[in-house]
Amino acid sequence: MNLxxxxxxxxxxxxxxxxxxxxxxxxxxxxxxxxxxxLPLAIAARNRRALRGALLGLASIVQTxxxxxxxxxxxxxxxxxxxxxxxxxxxxxxxxxFLPAVLALALYSMLPVLRNTITGLQGVDAAILEAAQGxxxxxxxxxxxxxxxxxxxxxxxxIRTAAVxxxxxxxxxxxxxxxxxxxxxxxxxxxxxxxxxxxxxxSAAVLALTVDQLLALIENGLRNRSRVRAMLxxxxxxxxxAATLVPAMTRSQTNYVIGAKTFAEQYVLSALMAxxxxxxxxxxxxxxxxxxxxxxxxLAANDIDLYVDxxxxxxxxxxxxxxxRPRQExxxxxxxxxxxxNITLLGELGFENAYALVMPRKRAEQLGIRSIxxxxxxxxxxxxxxxxxxxxxxxxxxxxxxxxxxxxxQRQMQPDFMYAxxxxxxxxxxxxxxxxxxxxxxxxxxxxxxxxxxxxxxxMVLLAPKRVGDAALRAALQPLLGKIDIAVMREANLRAxxxxxxxxxxxxxxxxxxxxxxx
Amino acid sequence: MPAAxxxxxxxxxxxxxxxxxxxxxxxxxxxxxxxxxGEFLAVVGGSGSGKTTLLRLANRLIDAEEGHxxxxxxxxxxxxxxxxxxxxGYVFQSGGLFPHLSVAGxxxxxxxxxxxxxxxxxxxxxxxxxxxxxxxxxxRDRLPHELSGGQRQxxxxxxxxxxxxxxxxxxEPFGALDPLTRDAxxxxxxxxxxxxxxxxxxxxxxxxEAILLADRIAIMRGGRLLxxxxxxxxxDSGDAYVGELLRTPRRxxxxxxxxxxxxxxx
Numbered sequence: 001m002n003l004x005x006x007x008x009x010x011x012x013x014x015x016x017x018x019x020x021x022x023x024x025x026x027x028x029x030x031x032x033x034x035x036x037x038x039l040p041l042a043i044a045a046r047n048r049r050a051l052r053g054a055l056l057g058l059a060s061i062v063q064t065x066x067x068x069x070x071x072x073x074x075x076x077x078x079x080x081x082x083x084x085x086x087x088x089x090x091x092x093x094x095x096x097x098f099l100p101a102v103l104a105l106a107l108y109s110m111l112p113v114l115r116n117t118i119t120g121l122q123g124v125d126a127a128i129l130e131a132a133q134g135x136x137x138x139x140x141x142x143x144x145x146x147x148x149x150x151x152x153x154x155x156x157x158x159i160r161t162a163a164v165x166x167x168x169x170x171x172x173x174x175x176x177x178x179x180x181x182x183x184x185x186x187x188x189x190x191x192x193x194x195x196x197x198x199x200x201x202x203s204a205a206v207l208a209l210t211v212d213q214l215l216a217l218i219e220n221g222l223r224n225r226s227r228v229r230a231m232l233x234x235x236x237x238x239x240x241x242a243a244t245l246v247p248a249m250t251r252s253q254t255n256y257v258i259g260a261k262t263f264a265e266q267y268v269l270s271a272l273m274a275x276x277x278x279x280x281x282x283x284x285x286x287x288x289x290x291x292x293x294x295x296x297x298x299l300a301a302n303d304i305d306l307y308v309d310x311x312x313x314x315x316x317x318x319x320x321x322x323x324x325r326p327r328q329e330x331x332x333x334x335x336x337x338x339x340x341x342n343i344t345l346l347g348e349l350g351f352e353n354a355y356a357l358v359m360p361r362k363r364a365e366q367l368g369i370r371s372i373x374x375x376x377x378x379x380x381x382x383x384x385x386x387x388x389x390x391x392x393x394x395x396x397x398x399x400x401x402x403x404x405x406x407x408x409x410q411r412q413m414q415p416d417f418m419y420a421x422x423x424x425x426x427x428x429x430x431x432x433x434x435x436x437x438x439x440x441x442x443x444x445x446x447x448x449x450x451x452x453x454x455x456x457x458x459x460m461v462l463l464a465p466k467r468v469g470d471a472a473l474r475a476a477l478q479p480l481l482g483k484i485d486i487a488v489m490r491e492a493n494l495r496a497x498x499x500x501x502x503x504x505x506x507x508x509x510x511x512x513x514x515x516x517x518x519x
Numbered sequence: 520m521p522a523a524x525x526x527x528x529x530x531x532x533x534x535x536x537x538x539x540x541x542x543x544x545x546x547x548x549x550x551x552x553x554x555x556x557g558e559f560l561a562v563v564g565g566s567g568s569g570k571t572t573l574l575r576l577a578n579r580l581i582d583a584e585e586g587h588x589x590x591x592x593x594x595x596x597x598x599x600x601x602x603x604x605x606x607x608g609y610v611f612q613s614g615g616l617f618p619h620l621s622v623a624g625x626x627x628x629x630x631x632x633x634x635x636x637x638x639x640x641x642x643x644x645x646x647x648x649x650x651x652x653x654x655x656x657x658x659r660d661r662l663p664h665e666l667s668g669g670q671r672q673x674x675x676x677x678x679x680x681x682x683x684x685x686x687x688x689x690x691e692p693f694g695a696l697d698p699l700t701r702d703a704x705x706x707x708x709x710x711x712x713x714x715x716x717x718x719x720x721x722x723x724x725x726x727x728e729a730i731l732l733a734d735r736i737a738i739m740r741g742g743r744l745l746x747x748x749x750x751x752x753x754x755d756s757g758d759a760y761v762g763e764l765l766r767t768p769r770r771x772x773x774x775x776x777x778x779x780x781x782x783x784x785x
Contacts, residue, residue: 131615136605149619
């Protein structure tokens with residue numbers, strides 16, 4: 001039982017009430033909403049050919065949108081709606097987490113419910129429908145006492161499919177701020193914590209099977225007119241819902257919510273800030289695995305209280321700037337622009353996590369390459385790899401323009417594998433991150449950028465509008481500002497990418513604090 | 520006319536969309552027919568003769584385009600179709616029972632729609648189970664698929680009679696049954712018709728059945744009413760088609776008479 005002696009199992013178990021509770025809440029709410037919309041629509045459409053075709057077509061199109069994209073699309077949509085609602089009706093709502101997840105998942109649940117309900121109702125024998133009319137039923141009575149009961153088995157099959165889909169897809173709601181079992185999976189993938197990944201997958205599968213079986217029990221009870229079975233199934237679902245509400249109610253209301261994006265450095269920094277807040281007697285919790293575009297909006301809307309972002313990211317993404325400015329000018333201007341949105345730029349942590357062109361040290365020395373300018377003449381014969389977004393980012397456009405870069409081939413890769421690919425010579429150059437610990441591990445070298453084509457990427461702490469005047473918060477975070485240099489952060493990141501108990505973000509954050517606290 | 524007519528068709532016409540540019544198909548063409556109170560009328564015709572359409576016009580499962588139909592003296596166009604159907608019994612081809620409801624649930628459906636109290640419905644169901652000669656203990660709570668064809672059709676008859684209608688419409692009620700069951704059920708229904716003072720219109724394609732059960736027979740072909748009358752009156756009809764329809768039962772009777780000699784005379 002060595003496998004389960006790993007303390008990460010008990011750490012995973014510790015998160016279960018929170019993650020599972022949120023997962024059940026969001027998926028069952030979405031399923032209930034999906035049913036409430038789909039069932040009346042299917043009933044209305046059963047005798048209308050045009051409406052039927054339109055509905056099924058629309059639902060099919062929704063189904064072809066990948067789950068992650070559908071969830072991500074709802075966030076900006078709701079953000080815009082919330083702004084409209086605030087300016088027109090004087091009240092806003094949170095476009096973060098629960099609401100977009102529920103709406104997207106509800107939409108996702110519609111196809112099987114619509115299709116099976118329509119098929120089930122159309123499958124009712126015409127002679128039976130005529131008999132219902134003949135004994136004097138109104139269309140409504142015919143629907144409720146004859147057609148729906150007879151279509152029930154087919155309808156329930158659709159509802160069960162929808163339930164399994166929704167519970168599975170709900171793991172993807174983590175990046176838009178909804179805590180779910182996906183938190184295990186996203187955190188685990190980023191920090192190479194396979195125990196978490198496995199735990200997340202298994203618990204989502206068990207939940208899906210449980211709900212499916214409870215629905216089967218209800219169906220069986222309804223079909224065989226066994227009230228006991230139907231009630232047992234209903235009670236099972238009710239218990240599931242109640243059980244997930246209990247920890248939510250007893251959980252202490254945390255004061256500060258710390259956001260983290262979907263990579264290891266962010267998990268470590270959010271753990272570090274949480275530890276500092278707790279040490280100062282403030283309560284804190286983390287909202288991890290947030291998408292890069294979601295997290296800034298969440299801060300601006302006060303859905304999270306603080307997080308670490310990078311100057312270059314804000315410059316290019318949030319403020320759509322493509323001009324290259326000296327480091328200090330960027331920082332000053334960002335501070336002013338952020339202040340207009342009531343967001344506080346508390347300060348820099350002391351290191352940069354910039355994009356940089358990276359290649360093996362030996363090869364660079366052989367070719368006499370020290371900077372990107374030296375690389376440019378060789379580029380036509382080389383291949384390059386980057387993460388999924390780099391080639392569509394303004395930095396890449398800037399680099400190409402400044403140095404006249406043109407590679408033989410460009411590939412997109414999972415960031416974790418990129419460094420190994422460069423070290424093994426599978427690709428010649430990668431767009432790495434300057435704070436990544438793997439640069440040292442694989443003996444790679446960061447090429448200089450003499451023309452400053454890549455904007456500065458200082459890591460800095462941002463505070464939500466509602467924390468503008470929060471002196472206790474500022475005091476708790478003050479010891480971190482300017483203290484984390486690039487070497488320390490690289491080592492922390494390297495530790496976090498390990499695959500054992502000392503590589504959990506919490507453990508690495510403690511190590512990091514000891515390191516900078518003793519300086 | 521012997522008694523007041525309970526159902527009356529006057530110059531009734533009905534067409535259907537033939538689909539795919541086939542134009543309108545005439546289902547019922549200028550039919551006038553009276554059904555007297557207490558009468559058992561059989562409507563005989565082949566498929567496509569319009570006999571089933573004629574039956575459905577009476578309880579407004581289909582609405583007429585031309586002419587007038589009155590039921591118990593009232594023009595059906597002025598009646599709520601739902602209420603009309605609840606006061607007319609209807610027996611469907613091969614039962615038309617609701618497969619998810621028990622025998623009792625099927626029989627009690629119209630009283631339930633009419634809002635009878637539960638204990639009255641239960642008592643009425645028991646009464647009807649006895650009336651159609653089913654066994655209370657054995658059949659009352661069965662589902663339709665657990666019954667034989669004959670038993671199902673008995674339930675169908677009981678369901679039609681549940682709300683104590685004066686009129687019963689039957690759409691080829693015994694067509695799908697084996698000859699013995701069919702005979703027994705026909706006789707039993709004929710007896711109920713008499714005892715309860717019902718007025719019955721039965722659709723059938725079987726002339727022998729019509730002669731054996733009905734007081735009067737109406738013959739339809741191509742949407743038109745060809746002839747009507749007692750078997751004796753029909754046999755005097757000069758119409759070739761009517762003669763043809765009557766030839767089969769006659770031949771059957773002759774051959775059966777010859778093949779089954781009585782009193783051991785052979």
